Amino acid sequence: MESIGVLMACPMNTYLEQELERRFNLFKFWTVSDKTQFLKAQQNNIRAVVGNATAGADAELIDALPKLEIVSSFSVGLDKVDVAKCKEKGVRVTNTPDVLTDDVADLAIGLMLAVLRRLCESDRYVRSGKWKKGDYKLTTKFTGKTVGIIGLGRIGMAVAKRAEAFSCPINYYSRTEKPNLKYKYYPSVVELASNCHILVVACPLTEETRHIINREVIDALGPKGVLINIGRGPHVDERELLSALVEGRLGGAGLDVFENEPHVPEELFGLENVVLMPHVGSGTVETRKTMADLVLGNLEAHFLNKPLLTPVV
Numbered sequence: 001m002e003s004i005g006v007l008m009a010c011p012m013n014t015y016l017e018q019e020l021e022r023r024f025n026l027f028k029f030w031t032v033s034d035k036t037q038f039l040k041a042q043q044n045n046i047r048a049v050v051g052n053a054t055a056g057a058d059a060e061l062i063d064a065l066p067k068l069e070i071v072s073s074f075s076v077g078l079d080k081v082d083v084a085k086c087k088e089k090g091v092r093v094t095n096t097p098d099v100l101t102d103d104v105a106d107l108a109i110g111l112m113l114a115v116l117r118r119l120c121e122s123d124r125y126v127r128s129g130k131w132k133k134g135d136y137k138l139t140t141k142f143t144g145k146t147v148g149i150i151g152l153g154r155i156g157m158a159v160a161k162r163a164e165a166f167s168c169p170i171n172y173y174s175r176t177e178k179p180n181l182k183y184k185y186y187p188s189v190v191e192l193a194s195n196c197h198i199l200v201v202a203c204p205l206t207e208e209t210r211h212i213i214n215r216e217v218i219d220a221l222g223p224k225g226v227l228i229n230i231g232r233g234p235h236v237d238e239r240e241l242l243s244a245l246v247e248g249r250l251g252g253a254g255l256d257v258f259e260n261e262p263h264v265p266e267e268l269f270g271l272e273n274v275v276l277m278p279h280v281g282s283g284t285v286e287t288r289k290t291m292a293d294l295v296l297g298n299l300e301a302h303f304l305n306k307p308l309l310t311p312v313v
């Protein structure tokens, strides 16, 4: 397979990069200065694109690569891939579901605890020597709080299971009610937000879910409510979130993702009721290795004419 051209959209994982380099003819898009010229020159060589949550394959890239056969994403979310265009052109698409579910759900619970129990802020309290001048203030109990989940797919379910172990009642919103579940379904996000203490965004980013967290939802969650976003930045209207946090209309937020990564609004930096993570939901050594193997396995299966491991299209 050494002659098959594979385009890696951006740097994502050293092991994956090394293995792609060893097994294929790898092109690293981020190292190319004149991308238009490069695509013209390589259009007949590139048969696969490897993307992730930062860069994938948009319509322009897909159109520029007439020999493209497969887009294999090093992510579960496919919002950076024009999946409809791929379908139309007969380009296969794969992602990395299941293998990262536990890590992302673990982080969601970690963010809940971090925001309610002020883990990061009280760590800073100790490090700065403030403890010597007095005890840290009391925080908010997590056990038993009602958790509302937007999107009860693999990750949403894994968050629910973990929160249940903390005796949290679980409510959820999704496009349709799931049969045979003991969790309470709300047909609108505003209703869900009015009926939970902690609201978790765990759905894919689509045109319908962009800014699913808007001013109305934030106000329904209220000054004691906490927003946890382990989905995508654009799920949240960040300007509305900022003003709600600054004005005290929202109790707190645990955010792994932002609208314009890696740029995070600096107004958040001074808020002690906010915990900020650099989009690391699946960012453990173990999971990223498994995800890389899945990307490689999908590419090899495709070029050996075998069934794809995790096909989307």
Ligand SMILES: O=CC(=O)O
Pocket: 053, 074, 075, 076, 077, 078, 100, 281, 282
């Ligand atoms: O954000 C990460 C992913 O979609 O896997």
